[in-house]
Amino acid sequence: MMRDKKRKLQTMFLAVLVAAFTCLPAVMSYAADSVVIRSVNLKFDSQYGSEEILMPGISTTNAGVSVKEVVWKRDISKWKAAKNERVSVILTSDTMIFANAYNRSECKITGAKFVSAKALDNNTLEVKVDYVPVVILGRTARAGWSDSKKTKAVWEKVEFATGYQVALYADDKLKKRISVETNMVDLSEYMDKDAVYYYEVRAIGYTADDRKYMKEGDYVTSDDTIMEYDGDTSGKWKGNTYKQEDGGVPRNSWKQILNDWYYFDGNGVYQTGWLLSGQRWYYMNPKDGKLLIGWQFVNGKWYYLNPDGGEMLTGWIQTQPGIWYYLNPDGSMASSTNVGNYWVDASGRWIP
Numbered sequence: 001m002m003r004d005k006k007r008k009l010q011t012m013f014l015a016v017l018v019a020a021f022t023c024l025p026a027v028m029s030y031a032a033d034s035v036v037i038r039s040v041n042l043k044f045d046s047q048y049g050s051e052e053i054l055m056p057g058i059s060t061t062n063a064g065v066s067v068k069e070v071v072w073k074r075d076i077s078k079w080k081a082a083k084n085e086r087v088s089v090i091l092t093s094d095t096m097i098f099a100n101a102y103n104r105s106e107c108k109i110t111g112a113k114f115v116s117a118k119a120l121d122n123n124t125l126e127v128k129v130d131y132v133p134v135v136i137l138g139r140t141a142r143a144g145w146s147d148s149k150k151t152k153a154v155w156e157k158v159e160f161a162t163g164y165q166v167a168l169y170a171d172d173k174l175k176k177r178i179s180v181e182t183n184m185v186d187l188s189e190y191m192d193k194d195a196v197y198y199y200e201v202r203a204i205g206y207t208a209d210d211r212k213y214m215k216e217g218d219y220v221t222s223d224d225t226i227m228e229y230d231g232d233t234s235g236k237w238k239g240n241t242y243k244q245e246d247g248g249v250p251r252n253s254w255k256q257i258l259n260d261w262y263y264f265d266g267n268g269v270y271q272t273g274w275l276l277s278g279q280r281w282y283y284m285n286p287k288d289g290k291l292l293i294g295w296q297f298v299n300g301k302w303y304y305l306n307p308d309g310g311e312m313l314t315g316w317i318q319t320q321p322g323i324w325y326y327l328n329p330d331g332s333m334a335s336s337t338n339v340g341n342y343w344v345d346a347s348g349r350w351i352p
Contacts, residue, residue, distance in 0.1 A: 044111030051138035068092045081135040081160040082213040097122040137203035137217035151188035163206025170195035261291035281312040302333040324350040
């Protein structure tokens with residue numbers, strides 16, 4: 001009897017084992033074909049702010065997938081319209097698993113540019129994207145004429161604008177419409193008869209690519225205001241030296257040319273990179289020698305150059321109300337560390 005009972009138990013065990021192996025391929029097939037997410041869709045909805053850059057809306061149309069976290073490489077206060085901003089979007093799913101990686105055809109991005117997509121684990125995917133901020137340009141605060149030349153139109157710059165459109169009128173009739181990159185233009189060649197002249201100016205994106213991300217501002221009509229314009233416009237560039245109208249060349253000195261500042265050495269050559277002048281450090285554009293201001297990323301580190309003078313700042317600075325950063329003695333921004341009893345995060349911002 002015991003022998004029959006044992007044989008019966010062995011038969012039942014074998015039956016269960018066969019059934020389990022019979023179902024296994026179906027389970028594996030389900031995991032491979034149904035549970036793995038084969039493609040990912042991510043959408044960026046650009047928000048046009050009036051004279052300010054706004055965060056885009058970010059969403060996914062994948063069922064069972066949600067946006068867990070969005071991590072921007074730079075703080076929004078440092079963004080520029082029409083310039084790429086890198087972002088990492090973390091997606092999660094509780095019911096399905098992600099593939100190890102996706103290419104651009106498998107990870108479809110709307111409103112931004114695909115960079116990479118890699119799984120952090122079965123249920124978490126990191127998608128890196130380049131987003132281009134958009135903006136509605138503002139109006140110039142003032143438009144008038146140069147104190148040095150009465151046919152030279154001069155107006156105040158508009159934040160984010162890369163160009164301006166100028167419409168010249170003679171006796172209330174349109175005479176000429178032109179686009180320029182600077183906030184001044186000599187209109188004398190179009191003012192060829194006795195008439196009452198004025199102009200209208202609006203901020204624009206200067207290139208076709210810029211105009212994809214910048215909506216032009218409103219026109220502002222010039223008045224009889226005489227505006228100071230200290231930048232030299234009478235000389236000529238010859239390579240990396242500047243020949244003034246009198247034939248001289250600036251040496252061992254600062255000079256403002258077309259609203260930009262340069263420093264020329266003893267040979268009359270403009271300086272690039274870091275410059276020590278008057279016991280203060282400045283950073284000159286490596287490409288064209290122009291003095292740079294504000295936040296600058298140099299050799300893997302962030303520096304802040306005084307917008308009012310260009311000198312490199314150190315210590316605690318407040319760039320906006322309530323937003324503090326700490327700049328080390330060498331000028332580089334501190335990040336992810338304690339400064340005394342204060343913590344600054346990865347973006348360099350003090351966290352109360």
